[in-house]
Amino acid sequence: MNRPRTALLASSIIIVLLVFAPRAFAATPVTCASPASAQPAPTEYFVSLADPAKHLAHVSIRLRDGDGVRTLEMPVWNALYQVRNFAADIEDVRAQDAAGNVVTVFNRKTSEWEISAPPGCVVVSYDIHLDSAGPFGSTLNAEHAFFNWAMALMYSPALRSQTVSLRLLDVPATWELRDLHILGAATPGKVEQNIGIAHNYDELVDSPAEVGIFQQSAFQQDGATYHIVVHGNPADYDMAKLDGVLKKITHAAVDWMQDRPYEEYTFLYHFPAGYGGGGMEHAYGTAIDVSADHLRDGLMPVASVTAHEFFHLWNVKRIRPQSLEPVDYEGEQDTRALWFSEGVTSTVGDMLLARSGLIDEREYLQRVSEEITELQRRPARRWQSAEESSLDAWFEGITFYRSPERSISYYNKGEILGILLDLRIRQLTNGAKSLRDLFQWMNQHYARQHRFFADSAGVEEAAEAVTGQSFSDFFRDYVAGVKEIPYDDYFQFVGLHARVNTTQYATAGFTTKGNLGGQPEVVRIDPNSDAQRLGILVGDHVTKVNGKAADASLDEEMSRLQPGTAIRLELENRRGKREVELRLTAREEQSYELDDVAGVTPQQRSHRSAWIHGDDEAGGVH
Numbered sequence: 001m002n003r004p005r006t007a008l009l010a011s012s013i014i015i016v017l018l019v020f021a022p023r024a025f026a027a028t029p030v031t032c033a034s035p036a037s038a039q040p041a042p043t044e045y046f047v048s049l050a051d052p053a054k055h056l057a058h059v060s061i062r063l064r065d066g067d068g069v070r071t072l073e074m075p076v077w078n079a080l081y082q083v084r085n086f087a088a089d090i091e092d093v094r095a096q097d098a099a100g101n102v103v104t105v106f107n108r109k110t111s112e113w114e115i116s117a118p119p120g121c122v123v124v125s126y127d128i129h130l131d132s133a134g135p136f137g138s139t140l141n142a143e144h145a146f147f148n149w150a151m152a153l154m155y156s157p158a159l160r161s162q163t164v165s166l167r168l169l170d171v172p173a174t175w176e177l178r179d180l181h182i183l184g185a186a187t188p189g190k191v192e193q194n195i196g197i198a199h200n201y202d203e204l205v206d207s208p209a210e211v212g213i214f215q216q217s218a219f220q221q222d223g224a225t226y227h228i229v230v231h232g233n234p235a236d237y238d239m240a241k242l243d244g245v246l247k248k249i250t251h252a253a254v255d256w257m258q259d260r261p262y263e264e265y266t267f268l269y270h271f272p273a274g275y276g277g278g279g280m281e282h283a284y285g286t287a288i289d290v291s292a293d294h295l296r297d298g299l300m301p302v303a304s305v306t307a308h309e310f311f312h313l314w315n316v317k318r319i320r321p322q323s324l325e326p327v328d329y330e331g332e333q334d335t336r337a338l339w340f341s342e343g344v345t346s347t348v349g350d351m352l353l354a355r356s357g358l359i360d361e362r363e364y365l366q367r368v369s370e371e372i373t374e375l376q377r378r379p380a381r382r383w384q385s386a387e388e389s390s391l392d393a394w395f396e397g398i399t400f401y402r403s404p405e406r407s408i409s410y411y412n413k414g415e416i417l418g419i420l421l422d423l424r425i426r427q428l429t430n431g432a433k434s435l436r437d438l439f440q441w442m443n444q445h446y447a448r449q450h451r452f453f454a455d456s457a458g459v460e461e462a463a464e465a466v467t468g469q470s471f472s473d474f475f476r477d478y479v480a481g482v483k484e485i486p487y488d489d490y491f492q493f494v495g496l497h498a499r500v501n502t503t504q505y506a507t508a509g510f511t512t513k514g515n516l517g518g519q520p521e522v523v524r525i526d527p528n529s530d531a532q533r534l535g536i537l538v539g540d541h542v543t544k545v546n547g548k549a550a551d552a553s554l555d556e557e558m559s560r561l562q563p564g565t566a567i568r569l570e571l572e573n574r575r576g577k578r579e580v581e582l583r584l585t586a587r588e589e590q591s592y593e594l595d596d597v598a599g600v601t602p603q604q605r606s607h608r609s610a611w612i613h614g615d616d617e618a619g620g621v622h
């Protein structure tokens with residue numbers, strides 16, 4: 001590592017530039033006369049990385065043909081189901097025509113610009129501040145760049161379905177490139193030679209890129225090539241072990257689906273020191289952040305999020321609900337399908353960990369028990385359905401919305417519904433059919449025919465096609481409705497029942513909520529607790545626990561400690577960071593644990609093993 005030396009060198013360069021240049025950067029100018037890309041596209045994007053220290057990317061969009069007013073839009077959301085108004089990061093929008101004359105740019109709406117120019121070529125340029133880390137963000141800094149293109153590039157609504165090209169300019173000489181699908185890979189000094197061509201804007205923005213200094217590996221399996229890209233400290237993980245985990249997950253999934261709709265797939269990881277978490281699915285790869293702090297005890301945190309994101313290449317990227325198509329970049333996109341597209345992806349993700357031998361039956365049942373406990377502890381399960389939770393995904397950025405009285409999680413209830421669907425299909429067919437058949441059916445009838453399914457009704461259709469029996473009560477009561485789930489009716493088939501334990505457990509006096517691997521945020525304070533006396537507030541982020549980065553499992557980790565244990569927390573809010581010390585106290589709460597029914601039969605045990613490993617059972621009744 002030579003970061004200190006690089007930093008010293010960079011600061012001396014900046015001093016020189018400040019003295020001799022009017023601006024601190026020198027981005028390659030793009031005009032109508034600039035060399036064309038290999039295949040001139042109606043929309044050509046040029047992104048200059050000349051100014052990483054200020055997190056500013058210089059974007060030029062060349063529209064080859066056009067007449068009169070040309071409109072460009074900036075998406076207001078991408079990756080997360082949250083409106084984030086990326087236009088707020090844009091400055092200095094300007095344009096010139098083929099002759100190099102400045103033409104009028106009018107900011108008509110917050111995320112819309114109109115360019116009035118003579119017929120022919122126009123180049124629209126702007127600078128954009130990219131400084132949000134993680135798979136749902138875009139970053140440009142002195143160390144590396146990571147781009148989710150919908151957060152950086154405007155699009156022309158009139159040209160959205162037509163070919164686009166993308167070229168990076170002014171890339172630091174030591175940086176290399178790897179993206180998921182469009183730009184491919186390039187070594188240091190060659191990055192600017194790569195011109196990515198996408199069929200359309202939607203395809204381009206589904207192909208985030210990493211540019212910087214990173215470690216790489218690759219393996220061949222089941223006829224495909226898998227690339228692994230890691231931006232992190234090589235001391236924090238073992239590439240050979242990561243390679244081994246990914247081989248298991250990818251093979252288990254391809255075998256389970258009996259399908260491999262890609263030739264190449266790329267795993268793009270960031271393992272940042274301190275806070276970091278989350279994963280984002282794409283059609284030909286995934287971008288995943290896991291805090292290096294969580295790698296110390298092994299790769300299970302990486303395996304869990306990877307299995308979920310990898311299965312998304314089918315469920316949501318190809319087996320896709322109609323409500324998410326076409327993507328509306330201009331506003332919230334209402335969908336009732338996330339319980340299936342996210343939640344049931346988690347069902348399959350955990351099953352794949354068991355199928356590939358990364359977790360055993362006991363660990364799998366422990367995970368299921370925790371999901372049931374989480375749902376049953378949220379009073380909102382009695383008034384918010386799985387579909388309504390999907391619809392309200394857009395509120396997840398609002399702290400009050402995340403409180404247990406206001407909302408359930410479509411990840412959580414959806415994962416449970418996936419398990420119940422699987423068990424019901426198995427029960428109705430005596431083990432001959434399962435969730436596996438449901439997904440293969442949806443893959444055949446929707447994904448491979450480039451059709452989108454009708455949200456919950458499409459899943460119901462698939463369950464009925466696989467079993468030949470009605471699922472209308474299931475979807476009415478548990479998907480659209482809020483009826484309490486009779487767990488034992490479902491788990492009986494595999495010789496289990498959900499035992500309710502009333503336990504005392506340790507709590508820090510508050511409840512937190514974090515999205516899939518994210519940083520925990522305080523959503524509820526217990527009255528008369530130490531947390532209240534110490535002034536911990538709803539909305540505070542817990543950044544560290546006893547010096548270690550905190551994550552979404554904070555409450556669960558606390559609950560495993562003894563009441564009376566002293567802990568040190570680092571908290572962060574608008575007013576800054578502070579440390580507090582408090583003692584855990586006892587709280588009484590119900591938890592659920594899947595346990596053998598009395599007199600469990602060998603047949604129930606074999607049903608159970610097939611269910612946990614995602615197998616169909618031979619000799620069942622069709």
Ligand SMILES: [Zn+2]
Pocket residue numbers: 281308309312341342345
């Ligand atoms: Zn997901």
